[in-house]
Amino acid sequence: MTAASLRYEAATERRTWMLSTLRSVGFLSVTDLARQLGVSQMTIRRDLHALENDGHVRLVHGGASLTPGAPLGSGSPEDDDAEARERVAAHAVEFVSDTDTIAIDAGATGHAVARALPETFSGCVISHSLPVLQCLSTRRLERVVALGGELLAGRHAFVGPTTEAATAQLRVRTFFLTPCGIDARGLYAASPAEASVQRQLMDIADEVVLVVTREAFRTSAPARIAPLGRLARLVTDQRPPSELSCALRRVGVVPHVVDG
Incomplete structure (x- = not known):
């Protein structure tokens, strides 16, 4: 599934893609995410706050990075x-x-x-x-x-x-x-x-x-x-x-x- 195809997908799929991409690049900006996923920056911030509450990411100025020691998951x-x-x-x-x-x-x-x-x-x-x-x-x-x-x-x-x-x-x-x-x-x-x-x-x-x-x-x-x-x-x-x-x-x- 590509980033563009996630525009109309549920938040769960969107957040899964964000987390997977973070594991590859280390940092994602709110602006870039909104552009890639075709959604508003408010939606991106809401997704990132949810991931932060789950302990996966840490919000920093302008975007998010992985939380030190965050669970990495398995199976992909x-x-x-x-x-x-x-x-x-x-x-x-x-x-x-x-x-x-x-x-x-x-x-x-x-x-x-x-x-x-x-x-x-x-x-x-x-x-x-x-x-x-x-x-x-x-x-x-x-x-x-x-x-x-x-x-x-x-x-x-x-x-x-x-x-x-x-x-x-x-x-x-x-x-x-x-x-x-x-x-x-x-x-x-x-x-x-x-x-x-x-x-x-x-x-x-x-x-x-x-x-x-x-x-x-x-x-x-x-x-x-x-x-x-x-x-x-x-x-x-x-x-x-x-x-x-x-x-x-x-x-x-x-x-x-x-x-x-």
Whole structure:
């Protein structure tokens, strides 16, 4: 069922679609939802309030994000992907100290990393991801640094010269990288603009931790970010394909495979 077909459907179907989409993108704005579903913003707000009352979402300025620890459900491909993202994110943040300065990439897995940060974490987070920034807006962190710029709609991320310039005077201990694809030749993004921002963030990091689900092993993306040798660690939910495993071994990266 498409978003357009939900205009005249019952609220239950509409809210199910919203929740499924949130699990993929991490943040949805009221304006975008109203446009996609062909209903009023008042109707969207009513739906979001209902989802918030059920504990699924958290209302933030202009839209909604998933509630930390919200039930993920079961029985659909979207839920399977969401559960895998939650598992790898929870494992990845075990490498973070409570007072670290970290950077978090865009995309659904990056949003899962932000949600997985423990309550004891009081350090600084740098990100160009709108959902990550929305997720952290209510946390008591020492500092959250937003890398503004041109908003890339598909990834809900800021890109471009302004974003890249903002990283020039920054430094982080760990960058949690969540690219669209990975193979034996390197890491890939959906657009050159985002790949450029990801390279900038890699350059200011002491170490780069790649956080992906098995989907990244079979996804093709056109923009090369960097070679595998730039990685310090890989956290994933499935052992990489043999060719990729060999390439990782050559550069000294041992995958941390998080079982379901």
